[in-house]
Amino acid sequence: MSTRGSVGRGDWVVAIGVSVLVSALAVLVGEHKFRVGPAAIVLFPLVWVVLMGAVVGLQRWLPLRGSTRSAGEALIPVGMVLFLALLGTGIGPSIGMVEEVGPALLMQEVGQLFGTIILALPIAVLLGMGRAAIGATWAIDRESYLAYAIDRFGTSSPEYRGVFGVWILGSMFGAVFISLITSVLGGTGWYHPLSLALALGVGSTSMMLGGVGALSLLYPDQAVEIAALAALSNLVTNIVGFYAGVFIGLPSARRLYSFWCRVFRRPAPEIEEARLVARGRVPEGDASVRVKEEAAGRAEVERPQDPDIPKGWRPGVTAYLFAGAAGLLLNWLGTGGFHPRDAAGMAVLLLMTGIAIFLAGKFKAIPATVWVLALATLVTTPISPVAGVIADLVQDLDVLLIGLPQLALVGMTMGRDRTAFMQLSWKIVVAAVLTFTTTIVASATLAELFIHH
Template structure:
C-alpha cells in the first residue's frame, strides 16, 4: 500500500510538472521587435486619425461631431479584432505596459490645463458649483437601478457611477483592471458617448429648451458633462433656440465644463463611486440579481451574491433561476482571455517613458500644426509628474497614480505658485487629446481579448448609457435652476 501510494504521488507530481511545463509562461521578457511593432502601429493609427480630422454635420438643431478620438477607436478596434494578422497575448501585454504610462501622462496633461484656471473659482456662483451634484449623483440615483434590473451585474457600477469620459476611463483601468466587469461598463458607456453622445445631448437639449420649462442658463450649466463634444452639441441646439443668448450659453457651458473637469473627477472617485457600490448591493437585493446579473430564486439573494463573488462557490449557480439566461447582457467571464505579463525592469520603464514622450511631441505637432522647442520641455515636465505619481502610488497603494498625477499637475501649473506660470506656459500648447491619443489606440488594439465579453453587453448597455447621459444632464440643470432662483 505504501509503495502504491508513493507511486501515485510520484505520478501526480510528474503530471503536474508536465502540465506546468506545457503551459505558456505567465511572465516574459518582450523582444525589441514587439515593442517597436506596438509603438509603431499605435503611432500610425493616431497619426491617421489626426489626418482624417474633425468633421461636423448638422441635422436640424442637432450636430454630429466626428473627431480624431473616434477614428482612433474605430481603427484601433478594427486592428484589435481582425483575424488576418491577430494581435497576440504577448503584444497586448506590451501594450498594457505602454498604456500604464500613457494613461498617467494623459492625466498629467489634463491637470496642466486645469491648473491655470483655478483662480476662476473666486467668481463662480453657487449655481455652477451645485450643478456638479447633479452630474455626480444623478447617474447613480436614476440609472443604477435600471442597470441592475436589466441584469448587468457588477457592470452596472462602471456604467452608472459617471458619464465615463476619458479621465474616468483611465481611473477605471487602474482601479478595477481591464478584465473586470466594472471596467467593461465604463468602456461601453465611453464608446457609446464618443460615437453618439454629442448627437443625443444636442437632441435632448433642443427638446428641453423647446419646452421652455428650464431657464436656458440652467440648461447651459447642465451641459458641463466633462465632454467637449457633448457640450458643443448641446450649445449648438440651445443657441439656435435662444440666439440672443448664444454668447452667454457658450460661456456658462464652458465654465461648467471646467468645473466638472476639476471637481467632477474627485467627486466621482470619492463620492459617486462609493455611493454607487453601496446602492448596487441594495438594488441587487431588491431586484433579486447576483453579481453576474442572474435572477435569484426565492429570498436568498444574500447567499447568491456572496457565492457569485467567490465566498461560497456554487451557491450562486444553485440559486440562479434556471429559466433566466445567465450572463445575458453582462460579461461572459469564460470568454475573457488571460494575457501573460511583461517582466518590468528599469529598461522597460525607460522604453515606455521614452516612447510616450517622443510620440506625444510628434502627435501634438501633427494635431496642432505647430511645434515649439518649449513643447519638448512641457512633455518632459509631464513625464516627470507621471514618474512621481507612479512612485507615490507604489508607496501609497490606497491612492492610485491617476489621482496623484491629476492633483500634482493641477497644483504645479497653478499660477499662484512660483513655478506655476512657467509650467503653464511650457504646457499650454500641448493638446492632451493629441499627445495622449496613443492611450486610446492601445485600448482599441486590445479589444481582441475582450470582444466576446463586450458583445455580451448587447442592447442593455445602450439603454443604460442613454439613461446615464440623460440623468446627468437633467439632474444638473434642475439643481442649477433651483440654485439660480434662490441666489
Template structure:
C-alpha cells in the same frame, strides 16, 4: 488590480522587440492619420454630430485591433496596454496644468462640483435601474446601474460579491463596454447635447466628471469643437469635476449609491414582477431548469516585465507620440514644447510612484492634483508651467492613448460577444443618465 478570476489565460508568448515596434508604429500612425482626417460637424435635425480626431483614433485602432488578416498578438496588446496607462496619465497631467490658471474663475463653483455626485447617483440609480429591472437583468441590474463601473468599482465588486455573482456580471459588463466604447459614446452624446443648446456648455463640462479619463477626453473634445471660444474653460472645469469624482465618487458609490440601489432594486422587482434571475414571477410556478450562470471572461495577455530601460522607453515613446500629434494638429513646434512634455512625463512618473506608495489614492488623482497646484497662479511655478504648456493642445496629447484602446480590443472581443443587447442598452443608459443628471444639477445650481 487582479482580474484573474474573470479572465482566460492566453498562450504564453514571449514579448519581443518586434512587439514593441509594432505597438509604437501603430499608435503613432493612427494618431497622425486621425489628426490629418480632421474635424467635421454635420446637422441631424436641430442637433449636430461632431466628428474629430479622438473618434477617428478609437475607430481606426478598433478596426486594426479586431481584424483577422494580420491579427494584433497578445504580446503586442500587452505592450499597448503599458503605453496606454502612461498615455492617459500624461493627458491628465496636461489637463491638470490647465485647471491651475483657471482656478480663480471657478472659485464660486464649490457646491456645484460637490453636488455633481448627487447627479451621478440620481442618474444611475434613479433613472437607469428601473429600466434594467424591467428588461429582466435580475440582480445584475444592481451592478450595472449603481455607478459607471470603472476599475475601482470592479475591484470592489470582486471582493464584495464574487466573480460568479449576478452583481459582478453587471459591473463587469458595464466596465467592459465603457473601456472599449465609453470615450466614443460620450463624445457623440456630448456633441449632440451641446449642439441642442438645452444645457450651458459649462454645465455639460461639470457632467463630464464621470471618473473616467478617456470618457472625459472624448466629451471635452466634442464640446470644444462645438464651443471653441470656451474650450479652455470646458477642459479645465471637466478636469476639476473629474478630480472631485475620483476623490469622493468611489466612497459615495459604495456607501450611498449601492445601498440605495439595492433597496430600490427590491422595490422595482415587485413593481415589474421580476425575480432575481430576471424572470417573470407569475411564471415561477412552472418548474424550470435553471440556467448555469456564465462568467464573462477576457483573454489574459502575457505580462510585460518592465525593466528600467523599458519603462524609460515607454515614457519616451508616449511623450513623443503626444508631442507629434500636437505639433501636426497645431502646425507648430517650439523647443519649449519638448521641455513641457518632459515636465509632464516626470510628473506622470512621480505620480505613478505615489500611486504605488499610497494605493488607496489612484495615480490619476495625484497627477491631476499636482498638475493643478504646479500651474496655479498663486505659486511661483505657475507662470513657468503655463508658458511651457501654452502651445500644446491637450486633446491631441491624449490621442495616442485612445488609439491604443482600440488596438487592445481583440483581447475583449470574446467577452463582448457574450453580452446581450439588454446589458449594452443599460450600460449606455447608465453613462447617459449619469452625465445628463449631473449636467442638469450643475445648470440648476449655477443658474446658467
C-alpha cells in the same frame, strides 16, 4: 487558460508603430460637425482614433498577438497620466472658478450617483436582467468599480456580470458615446457649456476627454474653462465618487431593485436568499442558491490570457520616451507648428507624470491620476512662483492631441475581449447606454440649477 508567448522587441515595435500611424491618420481625417435637428454631432480625432484602433484590434486578417497587446498595455498608463498633467495645468489658472461653480460641482456629483439608480435601474429590471441590473446601474462602472465587484461579489455573480458588461462597453465605446451625447446636448442650447463640462467628471479619463473635445469644438471661446472644470470634476469623482458609490449607491440600488421587482412583478428570490446567507441562516453553498443562480445565467465570461504586462525600468523608460515623442509628433502634425519650448514643456509634464506615478506607488490608496492633477493644479495656481513659466512652456501643446496614441492602444487591446463582447446580451447594451446617458443628463441638469449664467 495558459499564457501565450512573451513580449519581445518586435511587439514593442508593432505596438508603437501602429498606434502612432493610427493616431496620425485620425489627425489627418480631422474634425467634422453636422446637425441633426436642433442638435450637433461632432466627430474629431479622438473619436476616429478609438474607432480605428478598435478595427485594428478586432480584425481577423492580421490579428495582433497577445504579447503585442501586453506591450501596448504597458505604454498606456504613462500617456494617460501625461495627458492629465497637461489638463491639470489649465486648472490652476482657473482655480477661482471653483468658488463660482462650487454648488454646481456638488450637485453634479449627486446627479452622477443617483441618475443611473433612479432612471436606469427600473428599466434594467423591466428588461428582466435579474441581479445583473444592480451591477450595471449602481454606477458608471469604471476600473475601480470593476475591481470592487470582483472582490465583493466574485466573478461568477450576476452583479459582476452587470458591472463587467458596462465596463467593457465603456472601454470600447465610452469615449465615442460620451462625445456624441455631449455634442448632442451641447448643440441643443438647453445647457450651459460649463454644466456639461462638470457632468463629464465620470471617473474615466478617456470618456472625459471625449466630452471635452466635443464641447471645445462647439464652444471654442470657452475651451479652457471647459477643460479645467471637467478635469476638476473628474478629480473630485476620483476622490469621493467611488466611496459614495460603494457606501451609498450600491445599498440604494439593492433596495430599489427589490422594490422594482415587486412593481414589475419580476421574481427576486435571490435577494432574500443572499440576505439569509449573509445572516448565516442558509449555508453559503446551499444547492437551492446555486440552482437559482445558475438559472439566472451565472457564468464567467472567458477571455484569452495575454502575457503579463512588462514591468521594470526598461519598459518604464520606453513608456516615457514613447509618450513624450509621440505626443510632440502628433501635436506638430495637428497644430502645424513646433517650437523648442514645446519640448521643454513636454519634459516638465513628464517630470510631473513621473512624480505622480512614484507617489502612487508609495501611497497605493491614491492613484497617479489624482496625484498628477493635484500637482499640476498646485504649480500653476496664481500663488505658484513657477506658474508663468510653466504656462509659457505648455501654451502650444494641444490637450486633445497628446493622449491619442494611448487611446489607439486601448482600441488595439479590444481583440482580447472579442469573445466576451460577443457573449454580452443585448440587454446589457441597453443598460450601458442608459447608464452613460442618465449619468451625463442627471449630472448636467443638477449642475445647471447652480451655474451662474
